[in-house]
Amino acid sequence: MIFRTEDIKNYITAKSINWDKTVEQLNAKLFETTYNNNMLEVDVLPNRYSDLSSLVGFSRELHAVCGCGFKEPKIKLKESRKLLENFMSVSVKTPLCKQYFGRMVFGVKNKQSPKWLAEFVRAYGFNSVNLIVDLSNFVMIEYGAPLHVFDADTIPGKKIIVREAESDESFRSLSDKNILVSKGAVVIADETEVLALAGIQGGWKSQTTLKTKNIFIEAAVFDPTSIYRTSRAVKLQTDSSYRFERKVVRENAIFALDRLTALIQEHAGGEIARGKVEHGKEQLKKLVTVLFEKVRSYSGINISAQEIENLILKTGSTIIKKTKIALTVVPPAFRLDLAIPEDFIEEVVRLYGLSHITSVFSSKGMIAREDEMFALQDIVRSLLVQSGCFEFVGYSFIADTEEKILQKTIQDLYGKDTEAIYALNPMSQLHSVYRSLLFPTLVKNLKENAVLAKDLRVCEIGNIGVYKGNNIIEASHAAYAISMPRVQDALLEGKGLARLLFERLGISVHIKNSDIAGFEIAAKMYGEENQDFGYIGLLEKELSSSYDIDQRVVVAEFDLNEILKVFTFDVVFQAIPEFPAIVRDVSYVVQETMPVNYIEQELRHGGTELLERVELVDVYQGGEIEKDKKSITFRLVFRAKDRSLKDTEINSILQGINKELISRYNVVLR
Amino acid sequence: MRDQLEGILRELYEVRDRIKNADELETFRVKFLGRKGILREFAQSFKDATEEEKRTIGNHFNKVKQEVEDTLADLTEKFKKRERVRFDFTYPGKTPLVGYRHLMSLELERVKDIFASLGFSSYGGYEIVTEYENFDSLNIPKNHPARDMWDTLWIDQKEKGEDQTETEKTKYLFRTHTSAYQVKLLKEQGVPLRAIIPGKVFRHEATDRTHDFEFHQIEGLVIDEGANIAELKYVLESFYRAYFGKDLKIRLRPGYFPFVEPGLEVDLGCIFCKGKGCLTCKKTGFIEVAGAGMVHPSVLQESGIDPDSHYGYAFGLGLGRAVMLKYGISDIRLLHSADFRFIEQFR
């Protein structure tokens, strides 16, 4: 809200004001305020709009903050003998119109506004239309209550009806547009048609022109929610609707009506009808009990009861009861925001001065804990970064074109009933779909760095989300992407990192080859109870090329929500073994296509509890090894907890294993 | 002559221990075994001796000669071993494979650590929340102008079936503030509670150098004895002092957020000009950094906590803003940068 300081002067008693100092006070005790070229700009927030967005209301607050004296306009109204009810009747047919007031003036001489008035309305953002319209805007700025003036002669039947719109009603607005009024919107109508969209905009037909002679002036209070909804439905936001949405004070409407009537008579002449239209009851004022101790404990200010009382009086409130522990307060009519004790605490604290609050730590101490998911993320992040990954924190949104490519991929990964989550009102197509996977952002980012290095590892930890059926699923994921000149290297590193990760987390997984759209080869990683922990795979060349990357890319992604379910933070220490180990390397020649973990499982199974560790140390092809075969070498570490092992024991274990391997897989010993 | 040989031996022992390198060893060799060396000269001198003398002295001479040769061999071996490994330490060396954490994840950890030192636990929460969590539960009803304070990024929802009307449907959105987790967290954890909720938030806002549609926020929520405005001030002051490593001041101003009462705006004394006024603080000496206030009784009620016996404060601060100030980054969109050259600068 912008005020001219020359206008404020009319509502305060102080002869002069140091605006720079005052602005400082307003900033500290009211809202953000700036002062420039004799204009005061106050950032009036929704809760105080109803009382502060007017010259009268703002000046009153100015007095509370700086004690500059406040004076209200004097309203001089001369009514004639003509009774209003003989010329106009109003019937209010909707509870969405809380209050309705009206006055009439006969025989006005409308004209162009005088210079001071035209300048005034322009300074507050309106066009100067004519005297009557400009005066009603003047009074709206003065009291904060929107007013509307109808040309009374354009209302047939001399009857105004305030009602809710039926479906498919339309009216011609002041700005000469045909507006389709939504059902349930409050309208001001005569017996045949809609005259105005209540609280939002007047109509073409009943507007005041230079020819207007008899007028009906409306002041009202409409339901804020209804105005909010209607103004958005018809896409019409006016100064008036903005005010009604933020509540209009009944008393301001009453004063504004009389003030405008008097001003019209003063500047345009005419006779004021006797009496006025009055609909809607005064709302009962709520009593609020303010406990002194609560003010102190809330604020941390050691403030006396007397001081609290003085500050509350500054708000214009009435104190109707005072005890040793509390005040019973009635807020002033113009302060619709003061309804609960905390509201009064706010008033006391700000008028006392927030700058007087000294910081104190009164906590008795609480032990800080970390969310388990954060803790798991930290472990995973450290491991990935230690393993050479650059960490990214990417945007949570990707382009819809990217999402289309991934549609089949997410269905292969999460199930056929999976769909991506789209933003209803995205800022741009580039960021219109919530991520369903982390890897696309990673791969995109690889490309950015491809000129800098050939050996690239990147990782990210972030949330993803999808629709699974009708349910929204959001989960924390960790992912990495590795790109190296040789595909086999990238695959080996990628797999090694996944194995290391699960080893460090102490979680056993099994790997299952899977067909996943977008991947040339891929495998999924499952927990002991078949929990879906994630996947690893080599992106199809076409897909990585679509991100402009020449090198092949291996990605792996982990569902941290699933992993957290089985992860234990406690570490069980195991004593360093006392007795020496026997280490044996065993080599077998097998079919090239045979997965190495077949042999590994057999070794673990046959190795008994004495087998401490199995490690694949070499895979060899070529040379003396037949084509289509490979030689694999495992290192086996045997150890007993209670004694030194004998070679003969191990020999017989190995003999058993070899026999089994030969008969099951037809391996050849080397 | 026997004495002469004893003298040679003595000299040998004396010289032997003083040899420090291969060059000195060569001087030693020349001195004892050279063509004009001590031993050769001695041999010349007893050429004219009697047979008897030749036999006894010769024997003795051979032992001394052997001793000299052994010493030479030992020392030669010794100095051969001490030849140093050659390396040019001005070579760059081979860089080990290391990764780097992203700036935002580093700073987030710092923030969590600072708040932990003040007794704050950290909680995550979801990025996709219901309209109720983001608005209604926080005293921001439907069709209220206060909602316009947040430009909301809504979810394009799948239809749930024909029979459900628009109003019955649970509406989902991308959280506009981390406050969306307040009521749920209070329900989950109960009181007393001293928590921060760090995370991403989303706005339907055009982006420029200082605005991004997606950014990091840190929510603070404390319901505890003595959790009042004075403590809120202490906590924020301590946080910013620790984060920037400077003796900074906090200024509180009246503000309005529907889920707090009183509502407060939090300004930080400008970290560049110490309040004198500069370009960053627009000559005011202060920078707006957070919104805060005392938790509104209706929020406590919504969380199943009796507002007559409990109170506390909440705050929401922008992490991106703090990070930009700390490192002098002028474009907020850089905080999402994936450029290695950006990432590797921070530690």
Ligand SMILES: [Zn+2]
């Ligand atoms: Zn500054």
